[in-house]
Amino acid sequence: MKRALWLFSGFGGRLVLPALAVALAIAALWWILLDRLHREERLLDLTANEKTAVVARLVEEHAVSTFRRVDDLLLDLIANTERNRSMRLDTRRAFEEGLVVGVRVYDASGMLTMGGGRATFQGVVTDRDEFRIARDSAPRGLVIGIPYASSEVQDLLIPVSRRLENTDGTFAGIAVADIPVESFARYYRVLGLPPDGVATLLRSDGVIIARNAGFSAAAAGRGMTSSELWQAIRQHPVGHMRMASPVDGIERITAFRSAPDYPIIAIVGESVETVFGPWRDNARLYIGWAVATTVVILLFVIAFILELQWRRHTDRALRVRNRALAWSNDGIMIADATQPGMPIVYVNPALEHLLGASTSALMGSGALTALERATNDRVALQPLRDAIVVGRDARVELTRPNPSGEAPRCLELSASPVRDHDNRLVSLIATVRDISEHKRAQAALADARREADRANVAKSKFLAAASHDLRQPVQSLLLLMEVLSTRVTDGMSRNVLGTMERALGALKMLLDGLLDVSRLEAGAVVPEVEVFPLSEVMERVAANSRPVAVQKGLILHIVPCSTHVRSDPMLLGRILQNLVENALRYTDRGRILIGCRRRGETLRIEVWDTGIGIPADQQEDIFQEFVQVGNASRNRDQGLGLGLAVVRRLSVMLGHEVTVRSTPGEGSVFSVEVPVAARWAMKAVPAPHSARPAFATTVLVIEDDPIVREGLRAMLAEWGYIVLAAESCAEALDLANRGPTPDLIVADYRLRDGRTGTEAIREVRLALGRILPGILVTGDTAPARAQEAEAGNFRVMHKPVIAADLRRAVAEALEPLLRDRQTVA
Numbered sequence: 001m002k003r004a005l006w007l008f009s010g011f012g013g014r015l016v017l018p019a020l021a022v023a024l025a026i027a028a029l030w031w032i033l034l035d036r037l038h039r040e041e042r043l044l045d046l047t048a049n050e051k052t053a054v055v056a057r058l059v060e061e062h063a064v065s066t067f068r069r070v071d072d073l074l075l076d077l078i079a080n081t082e083r084n085r086s087m088r089l090d091t092r093r094a095f096e097e098g099l100v101v102g103v104r105v106y107d108a109s110g111m112l113t114m115g116g117g118r119a120t121f122q123g124v125v126t127d128r129d130e131f132r133i134a135r136d137s138a139p140r141g142l143v144i145g146i147p148y149a150s151s152e153v154q155d156l157l158i159p160v161s162r163r164l165e166n167t168d169g170t171f172a173g174i175a176v177a178d179i180p181v182e183s184f185a186r187y188y189r190v191l192g193l194p195p196d197g198v199a200t201l202l203r204s205d206g207v208i209i210a211r212n213a214g215f216s217a218a219a220a221g222r223g224m225t226s227s228e229l230w231q232a233i234r235q236h237p238v239g240h241m242r243m244a245s246p247v248d249g250i251e252r253i254t255a256f257r258s259a260p261d262y263p264i265i266a267i268v269g270e271s272v273e274t275v276f277g278p279w280r281d282n283a284r285l286y287i288g289w290a291v292a293t294t295v296v297i298l299l300f301v302i303a304f305i306l307e308l309q310w311r312r313h314t315d316r317a318l319r320v321r322n323r324a325l326a327w328s329n330d331g332i333m334i335a336d337a338t339q340p341g342m343p344i345v346y347v348n349p350a351l352e353h354l355l356g357a358s359t360s361a362l363m364g365s366g367a368l369t370a371l372e373r374a375t376n377d378r379v380a381l382q383p384l385r386d387a388i389v390v391g392r393d394a395r396v397e398l399t400r401p402n403p404s405g406e407a408p409r410c411l412e413l414s415a416s417p418v419r420d421h422d423n424r425l426v427s428l429i430a431t432v433r434d435i436s437e438h439k440r441a442q443a444a445l446a447d448a449r450r451e452a453d454r455a456n457v458a459k460s461k462f463l464a465a466a467s468h469d470l471r472q473p474v475q476s477l478l479l480l481m482e483v484l485s486t487r488v489t490d491g492m493s494r495n496v497l498g499t500m501e502r503a504l505g506a507l508k509m510l511l512d513g514l515l516d517v518s519r520l521e522a523g524a525v526v527p528e529v530e531v532f533p534l535s536e537v538m539e540r541v542a543a544n545s546r547p548v549a550v551q552k553g554l555i556l557h558i559v560p561c562s563t564h565v566r567s568d569p570m571l572l573g574r575i576l577q578n579l580v581e582n583a584l585r586y587t588d589r590g591r592i593l594i595g596c597r598r599r600g601e602t603l604r605i606e607v608w609d610t611g612i613g614i615p616a617d618q619q620e621d622i623f624q625e626f627v628q629v630g631n632a633s634r635n636r637d638q639g640l641g642l643g644l645a646v647v648r649r650l651s652v653m654l655g656h657e658v659t660v661r662s663t664p665g666e667g668s669v670f671s672v673e674v675p676v677a678a679r680w681a682m683k684a685v686p687a688p689h690s691a692r693p694a695f696a697t698t699v700l701v702i703e704d705d706p707i708v709r710e711g712l713r714a715m716l717a718e719w720g721y722i723v724l725a726a727e728s729c730a731e732a733l734d735l736a737n738r739g740p741t742p743d744l745i746v747a748d749y750r751l752r753d754g755r756t757g758t759e760a761i762r763e764v765r766l767a768l769g770r771i772l773p774g775i776l777v778t779g780d781t782a783p784a785r786a787q788e789a790e791a792g793n794f795r796v797m798h799k800p801v802i803a804a805d806l807r808r809a810v811a812e813a814l815e816p817l818l819r820d821r822q823t824v825a
Helices: 002-007 016-082 129-137 181-189 228-235 272-311 316-326 349-355 367-375 379-390 436-485 491-521 534-552 569-585 643-654 706-718 729-738 757-768 783-792 803-824
Strands: 102-107 112-117 156-165 171-180 198-203 208-211 238-244 251-258 264-271 331-336 344-347 394-400 409-419 425-434 530-533 555-558 564-567 591-599 602-609 658-663 667-675 698-702 722-726 744-748 774-778 795-798
Touching: 016 102, 016 156, 016 171, 016 181, 016 198, 016 238, 016 251, 016 264, 016 272, 016 491, 129 156, 129 171, 156 181, 171 181, 181 208, 228 238, 228 251, 251 272, 264 272, 331 349, 331 367, 349 367, 349 425, 367 379, 379 394, 379 409, 409 436, 530 534, 534 555, 534 569, 534 591, 564 569, 564 667, 569 591, 569 602, 569 643, 569 667, 643 658, 698 706, 698 729, 698 757, 706 722, 706 744, 706 803, 722 729, 729 757, 744 757, 744 803, 757 774, 757 783, 774 783, 774 803, 783 795, 795 803
Parallel strands: 555 591, 698 722, 698 744, 744 774, 774 795
Antiparallel strands: 102 112, 102 171, 156 171, 198 208, 198 264, 238 251, 251 264, 331 344, 331 425, 394 409, 409 425, 530 564, 591 602, 602 667, 658 667
């Protein structure tokens, strides 16, 4: 009772409101933390559900497309069988692409009457599912059997069959096509699933027929009808759930889809640990931080209350003064300025320690005399003497030798003269502080800043050198997509190909942005300033941007400009292209205007838009990497936040000032100022290259990556060139010596055994005794590559290289040779 009365009366009553405030602060902290963790968990779950649903749709579409093509093959086979007509299977596209490896036809007794392709099945067909179902239930559509191991190479095959009927509708046998399970598993491996993610294809009765991992002959035909997932599939054809896999026991977030036209079910799962593992680690960290913060706050509050309660029983004014003076880490000295020599009247223990003198030795001696004796530096105290004379504060730094032989101490002396009402000097209050650690910290900070600068330069150089490894897989995909685009004709595959092209375009955009920044930081971009008409650059920018404007329903207007400017046309075009793309990205309606204004010897190029605008406090931040306005969700359709960063770096490199004016909700104006120049002779425009070479031309490809090598070979062959493909310098020399003699060398920079493409081009030239044109394709953006190309008289192209640019480069490199051949002819 007494304790409660104390809390609400006098001193205790004043603590109630602060205690409530602390309690509310702790409660708010925990509520915010738990709410955030809950929202993050829901977002991760929703994202995983959406991702698995999208991948499940891709798996279903791929399976439907595959079985539809096989069904067409079976129907043709049945029709030819009924008419006793032969059928060439090796010309069918399903065989050429490896979708079907063999076909078989059985009569009503199960005897094999016709076979084509590989001899895959040697057993008794009457025991197989596909034969029993066709014989007993007379299905009207496709029948998918249980996978079996091929008798030749033991790879898993899926038998797909159709029923043969007599004219009276009785059972006459079956026609079977064998599909490799690997054709499904290979597709599932490129879907971007994590290592423990799974893509599975079921029959409509729950039997597994394909899986991206852990699927073997022993697991073929295994059913899932006893699992929770199967019950959910029976109730809803499309959906998702979280469950432990009946195959490997891993808990996954699973999406499933039942195909409406074929008896198949697509299932895609992503491990719960993969989705929520990092989030759980962060949650533990956040909760630990919140617990520590709560404990610290409570300890602080308890300590505060105890301190106040203890001070309540003392003489506060005297106690606070004495403890502040005695316990201070700074030395405090008070001298009487009314006495000759200004004797010291008070020192605290810290001053004794800092000056290395006892209280008895300091008391009564003059303040300046004591400081001189301790520091042995009369000159350093001169500013203090001057300040005392005029009656103003002073601050000086002193160095005191350390008796232990260590580094001398650095002391900071702050002195304040005290005057009375008549402006007479009555005392001097001085504080002495040991700033040795501060000085060392400043020196360490300077060293750290220099080290950080060196690390930043090293990072830029490393990223430029490592770009080869980043660009290599993207280059492979670009080449294979170019070859594949000329061969895919059916609509479903074109849709899948279009999706892959958009995904690859997003990846290339990210790599180009990152590596452009790295090249600029590493100094790999050197401007080539010349005089040129600005209209060429503006027309090129308009041609590149107008399709996007039309797609978004925007008006893109270019004001003609015939002025000649002095700059690098490629880099200036990149600046304007990035500004126009930025305007298109953040403008949903209205128009975009590109025009020029001349002011003396400067031409201001302006890009106007009616977009969302930029707040004033963010107009400088947008030129930093990965900074975007109005894209908090990081939607990749709105870019990556690298375009304006590249603009800023290029403008600084060229000396062109870039400014921005904007009003939120109304639009923005970006301006680039370039110097005006007199008209100059126009450069000759090279003649367009023919679609295919006029003469037989041989290209030697040197690439150690098999995927990129095959992509280059297929693409060059598609363009009409004879291609020699080598994976090493030694193999390239062997091919060049055996013939046909190459007319051009296309080489990767980094080859096997520590060799380089530069060395390979040089050695092939030496072996053939003539200077062949060369193209070095590399992901390394270091300036040394350009220097090597200039010294070796060949061209450098940085990965990823799009097909059109490579085709143009090959044609330009071969143009002198073709011109000579035409002259001879």
